Amino acid sequence: MTTISKLGGLAVLAGLAFAPPTMAQDKYPSKAITMIVPFAAGGSSDVIARLVGDEMGRVLGQRIVMENMGGAGGATALTRASRAEPDGYTIVIGNSGTNAASYSIYPDLKYTQADFTPIGLVAKTSPMIALKLDFPARTLTEFLAYAKANPGKISLGHAGVGSSNYLICRNFIKAAGVDVALVSYRGAGPALNDLMGGQIDGVCDAATSLSGAVQGEKVRALVVATPSRLASLPDVPTSQEAGLPAFQAQGWNALFAPKGTPEPVIARLNEALRTALSSATLQNRFKELSSIPPGADELAPSFVAAMVPREIEKYRLLLQEK
Structure with a gap:
């Protein structure tokens, strides 16, 4: 190898050594993201997931692809989500059933509450x-x-x-x-x-x-x-x-990632969710569908993390009643 070639090679290596992290590795997200929907197409979770997924995809610059997976009241899909690679490329939309009541209904679940990291609350439903x-x-x-x-x-x-x-x-x-x-x-x-x-x-x-x-x-x-x-x-x-005032309830949907998903990835997804929910397009569609966007504090992963245990206990009490 000539001296010029050696010097050129050293220059390239030096350049890589001092390159910004975004040049040395892929910036998240660098490919499409899969959002698992725990039910067949057409229901509330599916409708909300598609609306929010489209807007988040625009913010992130990558498509969010829906994967509908019905069965066992959503438990089949949550099992799949809990076993996915925790790299931010597989997320799941959950609700009060899949992420709270299921623990009281299915004693042999293959996942626990600890197997998911909250991204943020997506919507409240009527x-x-x-x-x-x-x-x-x-x-x-x-x-x-x-x-x-x-x-x-x-x-x-x-x-x-x-x-x-x-x-x-x-x-x-x-x-x-x-x-x-x-x-x-x-x-x-x-x-x-x-x-x-x-x-x-x-x-x-x-x-x-x-x-x-x-x-x-x-x-x-x-x-x-x-x-x-x-x-x-x-x-x-x-x-x-x-004439039935005792019939009062409010549903919710939230996004979750598999346990172990890096905090910067969760932060990026939460940021995209906040931006998506603030768009006029999504707010207008939510009004048409009688879905309520969460408040700023409810969008935080910490809010969902604190909410889920309360929901688990609430539905444990409801479901033990005959």
């Missing part, structure tokens, strides 16, 4: 009961009278035992004191399809995934478990107005 258009009862009072006269004959669909929709059903049944048949699906989308087709009498779901069907007069909303009426569905009475 629980609702909707019925098929030709159901004989048109008000909540009429529905409860019909249910009590026909115990076990009304069928309400949900997104699987352990899902947030299942919890809506359980809250409703407890508040109403009625005996109805609960029908499990692999997601809220399939349940809603069967409701529109008349195969079941009603569904327990969130306004996020029901708004379009209600506004399109494909199903009829019976009641919403919120303190005030929803702007997107102003004709739907609250549980207080309808």
